[in-house]
Amino acid sequence: MASALINVPAKAKRGDIIEIKTLMSHIMETGYRHTASGEIVPRNIITSFTCRFNGNEIFRTDLFPAISANPFITFFTTATESGKFEFEWIGDRGFSETASASISVE
């Protein structure tokens, strides 16, 4: 079962640079491997990760088969106002997961 881990500071001062960390459990099957009987193991990866803050997209990345299982994505942003970060992972076989976290900016 997919599960997301999120680390967003609960509080920050306006203008602070903050680090956001995410980890999504996912097999990230490349599509290049074969079973013992020679059949290809179908690709099953996360293809896209997006972060929105108060509805506006602030970070997006595309993922490819070379990326390891359980992608750990971390990035920095500037704290401008209090609000809500929303995270979304989309992938093969209709994979879709979301998570969110709030920040209070003084």
Add this chain to the structure above:
Amino acid sequence: MVATRLMTRRDVARGIAASAAAALPCPAFAQGTARIVVIGGGFGGASCARALRQLDPKFQVSLIEPNQTFTACPFSNEVIVGMREMPAQQFTYDRIAAAGVAVIAQAAAKVDAQARTVSLADGTSLAYDRLVLSPGIDLRFDALPGYDESASIKMPHGWKAGEQTILLRKQVEAMEDGGTVVIAVPAAPLRCPPAPYERASLIAHYLKTRKPRSKVLILDAKDGFSQQRLFEAAWKELYPGMIERIALSQGGRVTSVETASNTIVTDFGNYVANVASVIPPQKAGRIAELAGAADNTGWCPIDPASFTSKLVPNIHVIGDACIAGQIPKAASAASAQGKACAAAIVAMLSGKTPETPRLSGACYNTVAPGYAFSLSGVYQPKDDQFAEIEGATSPVNAPRDLRQREAEAAESWFRTITVETFG
């Protein structure tokens, strides 16, 4: 010297370091007078020094080791929980000296690979024909923010047996019932890969019998680990609900520690410990780096056929410090490497090609008194690296008497290897 010149030429021709050349026949010289210096008196170095004297009593073998007493790491997890006392872990170098090895109770300060000399802490120097480095590990006190040498007093790693083992034991003994012991495990490579989980098991055993409301939390920078199914089955059977493990993919990688509040920080959480055992990332013992034998990983690349360094001529590296492919960093591996390295040195000094080594190693894990399981392997060089060619692990579903027999086998293994090395 002719041998040196040959190696140099090969280096230039191939654009690689001297090890491959060193593994090939080089002109024999007066073997009887060969001076071999071994740095580090653990299972690797002591076995090697002793084997060299056994193979050729004319060799002048020196063993440089600053500690007068050796404290063994295997079984030291049992000392933490009072199943064993420290003197049972300690051995002297008397018998090694009696075997004709010059035991020099000093630290090596410098290696000059060109002049083929080792400088000692007191300023004297020793010349060698072949140098064996068996320096074990150093803890990387620069790798985990907040975890330096002084932090290791508050949050003992216990990854070099001795004072650290006792510090951790005292903390576990002093902890009140209901507390949490947190064990932080680094990513591979590390000395004795299954030992963090053995430690968790034995601490759980201690807590179950003395402080049953307490817990053990493992914060792990790895997803899978050695003998995982055996450990997890034992935890379920012996310590239900007492041991929790947060793996890498669950956010278990420790990123910093704060000693003042005894807090361990991961990418996704803060954990306040009653007792914290923080095992930091590791590297080859310092002298390996000073000798130029360690690469940018902190470990020492070797030619597996002869343990010769790929970076510096006339130097061999054995034990935890070397990059030995699939061979785990463990006492029995170091001991086997020490003997194989001694045989390779004898061959090389008499102008022969060392025989391809075939090393076997065993690793026992005790999870409760009278309950142990094991892993054993046979390793040989393959594609310039050691590969496991045979391996066996205890069955996951096995009757309790097998675990009992393995616990006895573990004790017997320890007696054998320590007698063989130090007795």
